[in-house]
Amino acid sequence: MNTEITVKSEKIFEGKIINLRVDTVELEDKKYTKREIVEHKDASAILAVNEKNEMLLVKQYRKAVEDFLYEVPAGIINMAEEPIECALRELKEETGFEAKKIKKLFEFYTSPGFSNEKLFLFKAEELTFTSTNFDEDEFIESISVSKEEVKKMLETGKILDSKTLIAIIYWLNS
Numbered sequence: 659m660n661t662e663i664t665v666k667s668e669k670i671f672e673g674k675i676i677n678l679r680v681d682t683v684e685l686e687d688k689k690y691t692k693r694e695i696v697e698h699k700d701a702s703a704i705l706a707v708n709e710k711n712e713m714l715l716v717k718q719y720r721k722a723v724e725d726f727l728y729e730v731p732a733g734i735i736n737m738a739e740e741p742i743e744c745a746l747r748e749l750k751e752e753t754g755f756e757a758k759k760i761k762k763l764f765e766f767y768t769s770p771g772f773s774n775e776k777l778f779l780f781k782a783e784e785l786t787f788t789s790t791n792f793d794e795d796e797f798i799e800s801i802s803v804s805k806e807e808v809k810k811m812l813e814t815g816k817i818l819d820s821k822t823l824i825a826i827i828y829w830l831n832s
Contacts, residue, residue, distance in 0.1 A: 715729065730779075745782070757785055766824070
């Protein structure tokens, strides 16, 4: 088995959402190298489908890529919160909808080459609109799109977010 044994770990940065550490690891051939690791809190995302069989997307500015992205609603799991609770909370906060029916679809690592972030993807149905409750630093627009509209968005490169692509592929094939 090809494993890497950590012989030293150094914290470089501690933030609100991420931490950065540099690990020195021993490789199988007894050589040493460094691995830069982003420790990221786990998150939940929601494929929300309304009564018209349209999927809900949110459009928000993402500083890391200096652009607006269309994404499924998502957010970081709070301390002592279950992934499903996070999914329901984020759905309400970002779109104003509550779901009577929710099920877990997948869990996956977003970028395991450098980060330990795990994302839990849920499907929410039987939606009822109440009201939005954005975080104070969020400016979000919510839209609903049909399968045909989302295919056009894919073809024109309007959807670039990986969790959203996974949700769409599942939705289009279900």
